Amino acid sequence: MTGKKGEATVTIDKGIDDVHSADFDALLLPGGHSPDALRGDDRFVDFTRGFADSGKPIFAICHGPQLLISADVVRGKKMTTVKPIVVDLKNAGADFFDKEVVVDNDTLVTSRTPDDLPAFNRESPRILNKP
Amino acid sequence: MTGKKGEATVTIDKGIDDVHSADFDALLLPGGHSPDALRGDDRFVDFTRGFADSGKPIFAICHGPQLLISADVVRGKKMTTVKPIVVDLKNAGADFFDKEVVVDNDTLVTSRTPDDLPAFNRESPRILNKP
Numbered sequence: 037m038t039g040k041k042g043e044a045t046v047t048i049d050k051g052i053d054d055v056h057s058a059d060f061d062a063l064l065l066p067g068g069h070s071p072d073a074l075r076g077d078d079r080f081v082d083f084t085r086g087f088a089d090s091g092k093p094i095f096a097i098c099h100g101p102q103l104l105i106s107a108d109v110v111r112g113k114k115m116t117t118v119k120p121i122v123v124d125l126k127n128a129g130a131d132f133f134d135k136e137v138v139v140d141n142d143t144l145v146t147s148r149t150p151d152d153l154p155a156f157n158r159e160s161p162r163i164l165n166k167p
Numbered sequence: 168m169t170g171k172k173g174e175a176t177v178t179i180d181k182g183i184d185d186v187h188s189a190d191f192d193a194l195l196l197p198g199g200h201s202p203d204a205l206r207g208d209d210r211f212v213d214f215t216r217g218f219a220d221s222g223k224p225i226f227a228i229c230h231g232p233q234l235l236i237s238a239d240v241v242r243g244k245k246m247t248t249v250k251p252i253v254v255d256l257k258n259a260g261a262d263f264f265d266k267e268v269v270v271d272n273d274t275l276v277t278s279r280t281p282d283d284l285p286a287f288n289r290e291s292p293r294i295l296n297k298p
Binding site for chain 2: 069072073075076099102105106108118119120121123124127128129
């Protein structure tokens, strides 16, 4: 699969029916139009919920939190997101902060836009590598 | 401006800074990725709210209701929408129905997808033309 700017190609090694959250250590939700498409299919929403329910690290930027809203796992969580869906995140019960990166309970890392990537990329490995 | 399938061309005669809801009789929100982009700019959200506040007819299909959620005008309204944003519509306080067309108070007409267009196109002119 080639990215929309044509600069990167990724080989998709498994489909949603081949995976279970128990087989992974963490989840990265990179945003774009993809979360809107994925949240329309309950298999992706259930897969996402599995990471939250087991307390595994989740990293989400831009529109990534749309999948977390659909999985109903944002209530009471400290989070940020891209402007168009701030209202959806608040309505779903999250505690919204307009900051470059927000870390909730050393488990959930969120950022707003690609401009926040330096902060997102600083905090995410810290959470992933914690003992 | 040419549509993404290249089949239709529309001339945009006014920009958002040139218009006010008072100058129009009704609002059509046709969905796609556009509402996500528009709701990130408060001018479009305020324009949308103007129609709701003055009780003018609003027609929204697919992702169109995202702008209505941002304008905070869906609370208590009978509505439908496309599956990915059903959770956002419910969280915003709307009364959701999984039907081809839903009409609230002879003012707000919503449908789910292009497949619902026959029903949407049946109800919308009825509302627009009522005495």
